[in-house]
């Protein structure tokens with residue numbers, strides 16, 4: 320699979336990333352390990368090198384299952400980039416607390432250290448803030464990031480679900496304290512969710528040379544063979560028109576609908592890296608074929624119009 324730099328860093332990622340959110344859905348450790356092992360090894364074989372996590376995925380079980388696969392395959396580490404996120408704290412952890420976001424330096428540093436242990440790696444290649452904390456203090460974030468970088472625990476930093484104004488705020492503090500810019504903003508982008516094209520996110524990624532990482536690139540499965548465990552925000556997506564346009568073009572080109580939906584993201588000049596989320600090895604291999612599809616401007620706009628459901632002005 321083709322490679323691409325993350326932002327201005329020296330880290331080189333596969334053109335598609337693999338998302339580990341759904342890696343450990345079962346109650347028991349053995350089943351989770353089997354699912355994770357099959358998915359990770361299929362993704363590595365298909366050329367994926369960037370693996371995206373968060374501390375909260377499957378209540379930490381996704382990181383732990385991944386860590387176990389790393390333990391079983393020690394030679395894998397140097398082939399992969401390991402990315403994770405922190406900053407979301409679930410309700411009742413500890414008991415009696417509400418759901419909240421926490422970018423305090425103490426929480427950021429502690430989360431990173433816990434993820435390192437679960438992931439069974441010496442350092443995290445890309446460490447991201449998961450969702451903007453309403454009480455975010457950019458200077459405190461920069462202090463935490465500087466400490467994690469200087470202690471060798473994290474190589475590069477990114478954010479997720481940040482508005483352009485929030486990216487600018489963190490970027491400014493980070494450049495002052497660490498002299499190292501953010502490399503990525505991870506946001507939802509797909510034919511079913513066009514927000515990043517219109518709210519300034521992709522414009523900012525191009526102008527700051529930040530890599531846009533696209534979560535739910537198949538709208539959680541709605542652009543594939545159906546979504547399960549959709550996020551509440553995705554449950555209202557109407558994709559019939561998109562699927563009809565994708566299917567017609569896929570038949571014409573002799574490719575799959577899902578590869579086409581991912582190739583549509585790859586075409587954008589901001590150099591979007593879609594994060595593929597299926598745990599099914601056959602679907603992982605099918606997704607990788609997106610990197611072999613080059614869409615014309617006309618094909619790209621054809622799918623955009625289907626996604627908009629109305630003409631351009």
Ligand SMILES: NC(=O)c1ccc[n+]([C@@H]2O[C@H](COP(=O)([O-])OP(=O)(O)OC[C@H]3O[C@@H](n4cnc5c(N)ncnc54)[C@H](OP(=O)(O)O)[C@@H]3O)[C@@H](O)[C@H]2O)c1
Pocket residue numbers: 337338339340341371372449479480505506533534535536537538539540541543544545546547577594595596597598599602
């Ligand atoms: N930063 C954030 O806030 C945030 C939020 C959400 C996700 N993420 C990241 O983005 C990654 C991807 O998100 P996602 O899982 O929603 O991505 P996705 O690729 O849009 O959706 C994957 C889901 O689609 C299903 N699916 C159905 N038909 C499919 C097909 N033909 N091909 C592929 N998948 C098909 C999969 O089921 P099967 O597994 O049964 O194939 C899986 O449940 C996550 O793993 C995580 O790393 C980040």
